[in-house]
Amino acid sequence: MIRISMDLELKDVPGQLVSVLRPISEKGGNIVSVVHHRDKKTPTGAIPVQITFEIEEKKVKEVLKELEAHGIRIVRAGEDRLRETTSVILVGHVVHTDIRDTIDAIDKTGFAEVIDLSLKMPGVEKPSAAFMTISATSEEGLRKALQILREISERKNLLLIEPVRWL
Amino acid sequence: MKLRFTIVGFGSVGQGVAEVLERKKDELEKMGFDFEVVGIADSSSSFIDENGVNLVEAIKRKRETGTVGKEEITAIEMIKEIPHDIMIEVTPTNVESGEPGLSHILTAFENGRHVVTSNKGPLALHFRKLVSLAKEKGLHFRYEACVGGAMPVINLTKELLAGNEIKGIVGIFNGTCNYILTRMASEQLPYEHVLSEAQELGIAEMDPSYDVEGIDTALKLTILANTIFDLNISFKDVNRKGITEINPEALILAQEHGYTIKLVGYVLKNGDKIDIGVSPMLVPLGHPLSVGGTLNAAAIYTDLASEITITGKGAGSLETASAILSDLISIARSLRVEK
Numbered sequence A: 001m002i003r004i005s006m007d008l009e010l011k012d013v014p015g016q017l018v019s020v021l022r023p024i025s026e027k028g029g030n031i032v033s034v035v036h037h038r039d040k041k042t043p044t045g046a047i048p049v050q051i052t053f054e055i056e057e058k059k060v061k062e063v064l065k066e067l068e069a070h071g072i073r074i075v076r077a078g079e080d081r082l083r084e085t086t087s088v089i090l091v092g093h094v095v096h097t098d099i100r101d102t103i104d105a106i107d108k109t110g111f112a113e114v115i116d117l118s119l120k121m122p123g124v125e126k127p128s129a130a131f132m133t134i135s136a137t138s139e140e141g142l143r144k145a146l147q148i149l150r151e152i153s154e155r156k157n158l159l160l161i162e163p164v165r166w167l
Numbered sequence B: 001m002k003l004r005f006t007i008v009g010f011g012s013v014g015q016g017v018a019e020v021l022e023r024k025k026d027e028l029e030k031m032g033f034d035f036e037v038v039g040i041a042d043s044s045s046s047f048i049d050e051n052g053v054n055l056v057e058a059i060k061r062k063r064e065t066g067t068v069g070k071e072e073i074t075a076i077e078m079i080k081e082i083p084h085d086i087m088i089e090v091t092p093t094n095v096e097s098g099e100p101g102l103s104h105i106l107t108a109f110e111n112g113r114h115v116v117t118s119n120k121g122p123l124a125l126h127f128r129k130l131v132s133l134a135k136e137k138g139l140h141f142r143y144e145a146c147v148g149g150a151m152p153v154i155n156l157t158k159e160l161l162a163g164n165e166i167k168g169i170v171g172i173f174n175g176t177c178n179y180i181l182t183r184m185a186s187e188q189l190p191y192e193h194v195l196s197e198a199q200e201l202g203i204a205e206m207d208p209s210y211d212v213e214g215i216d217t218a219l220k221l222t223i224l225a226n227t228i229f230d231l232n233i234s235f236k237d238v239n240r241k242g243i244t245e246i247n248p249e250a251l252i253l254a255q256e257h258g259y260t261i262k263l264v265g266y267v268l269k270n271g272d273k274i275d276i277g278v279s280p281m282l283v284p285l286g287h288p289l290s291v292g293g294t295l296n297a298a299a300i301y302t303d304l305a306s307e308i309t310i311t312g313k314g315a316g317s318l319e320t321a322s323a324i325l326s327d328l329i330s331i332a333r334s335l336r337v338e339k
């Protein structure tokens, strides 16, 4: 199973959504979420809809074909690779210790990426802080990415503030 | 039922215990208990009266003269020689040797006294030794006040949640650190500034390292982990990071993203492994653990009751005495049943 997310444009008439959902479930897909953006109607009066579903990889093409056959406009469709997300804060000489290298170490794993970074730098010689959001393809990947960050922080003498651990 | 106590150590907690015993005399009587303190010792003196020490007078004398009594008999001699049932050990926590508390507790057990303590040192260094000795001698040994002050975390987990499998505990166990982080976040002030302020208010010690480096949290976590998971770890085995490197920028970033930073102690069962540590961590704003000021909090994870969170004052003379009193009453109740 892979997870697909699609941006569609549906006409504002009854039955439109069903004609999208039916082919997905008929092919054994599992709908994860449906979001209507009624406030963002297109100039032609269509409603942008975001659909996320899980399905066997080999069925994806069939679903897309079916939707097109129903005249549904697919703006974007793609695999949702990065599903698990977490955030950490790094404190210390985050920039001076080569932040690019820190990010690369995560990105080059192939299973995790730094998807957001905010920095606060109080003064030239003072320790700064970075809020970093990491996404990974699985929970396991996220755990590994955190472990890489722990090792880097140790080596670069940074304080790593992780999300509190739950059960 | 009549029970005789000695109080060893007569500082903030010792005096709190005396005050509480005096204040609750009538309630205790209604419960059928006659608690009598027959001896009090501080570092250089003792006050002994086998017919019952006048607690009001003892507190007054300690506050006025700095010593509790005139007798030269030491704490150890008192524990050995004055007949009593329960020794209340409330001397300072020593994380190197556990002394003088360790010798006090061992002596009490050797002489057939039950023990109630708030002293973390002996338990965080020699947990198994003390617990086994008490068991071997058929004596009660309770130490609720060691972890979380007024928050009844040990007795809640051990007794009220009996039958549940405890999967882990995550909490905030140091009021000083929590105060500092809360103020830094709300006022956007640097660590050093807030630390001085806390020292002026008497919330932080002049030498704050014991609190801010996470030692105190590690001690409490060690005692908790040993108690709940039947381990024998020393606090020196606990990975620990303190709060001294946290800057206001980190707290602002956390807040902007819906989090706050807390010094968290965690002990989680992970299959056969125990994951234990002390570290500043991101706690989502609005989560039950995101308590402010000097408050402590603990989230207990269980298989049946799911998650239970308690919060309360982690220190203070009467707050700590509250935990000690409940331990005394528990022992008294069991002794009544055993009789």
Ligand SMILES: NC(=O)c1ccc[n+]([C@@H]2O[C@H](COP(=O)([O-])OP(=O)(O)OC[C@H]3O[C@@H](n4cnc5c(N)ncnc54)[C@H](OP(=O)(O)O)[C@@H]3O)[C@@H](O)[C@H]2O)c1
Residues within 6 Å of the ligand: B008, B009, B010, B011, B012, B013, B014, B041, B042, B043, B044, B066, B075, B090, B091, B092, B093, B094, B100, B118, B119, B120, B121, B145, B146, B149, B314, B315, B316, B317, B320
């Ligand atoms: N304060 C709290 O809120 C709190 C909360 C939880 C746990 N605890 C723990 O409870 C214990 C007591 O704390 P505290 O705040 O009451 O400390 P404290 O105010 O410093 O009092 C300690 C007392 O122990 C006495 N003492 C020292 N060495 C002694 C010895 N060899 N023999 C007999 N007495 C001796 C001291 O005597 P002098 O008066 O002659 O110096 C003093 O009366 C500590 O282990 C602490 O970690 C405290």
